[in-house]
């Protein structure tokens with residue numbers, strides 16, 4: 045590969061989505077740089093970048109064609125507990141690096157979330173008025189607002205829940221049910237998940253296609269965690285009685301963190317990029333390794 049081939053920068057190469065994207069793009073032979081805040085992971089293609097520090101002096105590689113911003117504080121609870129520190133990371137620092145990268149001629153792809161909406165209605169449209177009710181959602185909405193000022197240089201990708209294969213809560217449920225033990229999923233919490241591979245496929249297409257504006261990535265409908273648990277019980281041949289649903293409010297989850305709806309309208313994804321999200325049940329099977 046020629047050294048002056050335009051490169052892609054993944055800001056946050058240790059994140060779930062960032063590290064998967066780096067692997068996939070490198071596998072496809074692309075010239076890739078990452079950023080990390082872990083000093084032991086820094087090398088010539090993985091730059092040190094801590095969004096909690098002053099980012100004004102960060103030296104980026106020349107000739108970055110596209111930058112995908114994955115880094116940030118992604119836990120709702122962390123944002124709720126410390127709004128000012130997390131806003132400095134998720135809004136001010138993200139906006140500063142996006143501006144700098146756009147000034148250098150890079151296209152900026154920013155990863156946002158359905159949390160920019162209040163969850164009272166399904167299938168939110170890209171242009172619906174933002175209505176966040178959590179601190180995390182407010183920070184995502186404010187970052188979107190500030191980055192939108194970059195015009196054609198920015199693509200905002202709103203994602204619902206992204207599930208990785210054979211990891212996390214759903215795999216633990218499958219294992220627990222497989223041992224004949226009970227699980228306690230929320231009956232009033234929903235998700236409209238998409239597979240990690242699909243989300244990365246969308247991002248790879250956006251890196252190549254230069255489509256500006258807002259692109260939404262979502263499962264076609266919401267399913268409750270209890271429905272997901274019963275589906276998993278059937279899949280692993282466990283008795284449905286082992287699924288004992290509980291209520292999130294009784295478990296102490298803040299009500300604003302439990303939206304009634306999380307789906308986003310995906311017309312643009314399907315029509316302009318030709319990408320159809322898998323059905324939510326296909327995504328659940330992928331997540332538990334079926």
Ligand SMILES: NC(=O)c1ccc[n+]([C@@H]2O[C@H](COP(=O)([O-])OP(=O)(O)OC[C@H]3O[C@@H](n4cnc5c(N)ncnc54)[C@H](OP(=O)(O)O)[C@@H]3O)[C@@H](O)[C@H]2O)c1
Pocket residue numbers: 056057058059060061062080081082093094095096097113114115116117118133155156157158202203204205206207
């Ligand atoms: N995953 C989802 O379901 C989902 C859904 C909707 C939107 N999104 C958005 O997509 C993006 C990527 O999500 P993800 O799930 O892949 O993220 P993730 O796995 O939670 O990783 C977040 C990354 O941000 C890094 N980070 C945190 N604070 C930082 C700081 N001060 N400076 C530099 N890096 C910092 C972390 O570094 P360390 O690894 O060193 O801790 C971590 O690698 C996020 O913007 C998220 O809001 C994700």
